[in-house]
Amino acid sequence: MSFLESQVYIIIFSALFLGGVMSTFVISMVFIHRQRQAQNRQKLDQVKSEHEKTLLDIENEIQQETLTLIGRELHDNIGQLLSLAKLNFGSIRPEKQAEGRDILGQAIQEVRGLSKQLNLDWVESLSINEFIGQQLERIQNTGFCETTLDADFELVDLPKDQKLVLIRVIQESLNNAIKHASPNKILIRMHDSGKGKQIWIKDDGKGFDSSQKSNGSGMINLKKRMETIGGEFELTSTVGNGTEITLTLPN
């Protein structure tokens, strides 16, 4: 083979080689893309199933909480009303009997109210503002502490999953304040900050050092739950200065 022919072959093979390298590059990119796409899909499915599981857990917890409340109401309120009615009906005095009928009517109203809470349909008909109002009223009625709700907006049209998570997180935050902080006052503010709509829960209770890592999973759970709906959970507390929780709602 002459020198000239060799040079020609080198040129041809170099062109073929470069073409081959490029083809390999593009084909491998497509394969890597397919692989990553499958991994991504798997990850998305996992996130979706975790989200569904969280929602299911939340529904169960809300139902559990509701059943506890109904049990307490049946024992402390309706049971008392029925006993009182029974006593009044036992009397031969007509005014006592009329009083018994009134008490019975009141008991029926209470039972109707409770029966509505047995399924989760109330979640859809209730706004977050109404829910917070009811929770704070219940706390105040027990005489445990003073409560205030200050809202700049009404949260009505939230998707059911977001509403369930918010309800549960608010419920749990209030339960924690009552159980662990012994506050004199609980204040909830709903306002629109630069970051978006926020719910701010503040108590003036014992507080704790929030900079220290806690062993409990309660706060981590609440944070994770807010994140599953695209929101944020922030907690700041210092010993003796109460606790502040900020829930940032998803946009």
Add this chain to the structure above:
Amino acid sequence: MDSRFVQAFFISYGEFLIPLDLFFIIGVACFIKLPKETRADIHYWLPFLILVFTAFYENMGAYTNYNYEFKASVNAYLGNTEYPKFNLWLNNITKRGIGVILYLFLIKSWLEPSKKKYINWMIYIFIVVVVIIQYSGIEPLYFNQPIIFTFGANIILIGSGLYFIGMITHEQYLASNPLRLLSFWQMTFIMFTFTLTYISSVAKFYLYEVNPVLGESLFQIEWIMQLINLGILTLTVASPLMPGIFEKEPSYEFS
């Protein structure tokens, strides 16, 4: 029609110029039909601009072969009296200069915002390098410019590489099928064009002198690749008129 005109436009490079002009006509017709807001979108007007620009300089090249006097006078103006038949000055200004910058802008339009700055830097460096090499006399404008071509081709290959990296890492690209993305085909053929024409472009003179037949065959590859590229660009311009064939480009949603 003058025989030199027929020779320049239809016989010498007819198999290349006729399909190129057809793509140009189809591209113009489709672009006119696009809604106003689509025409204002860089993903449509930039491919159209490259198509129009390519049609312009390739036809201009044919015209310089028809009008020898014009070609010779430009060569003489640039200081080239040795080879008055050359029209490499046109190739160097358009294809290897402005063309490379336009292709870099096209690559940039498909990249995620964080990677666009790399292309900006590549464009600045390319302009500086071209100016230095040209004005220092290392590669005169009227002669073959292998260094400038090598540099331009390499930055285009790096830019295309950035697109492919985005394709396998960016979540929006991972949600789509690349084989149904026009950007994927654009990048693939730009890469192939600059790779397969690398040797023929760099060794242009050597091939003409040593083995013109091989040189001619390698240049055929260059023309075919350029036609495929223009075909993809025409398809890009026409894609809004053919809904359902291609997927929505993920880069449209980059914020």
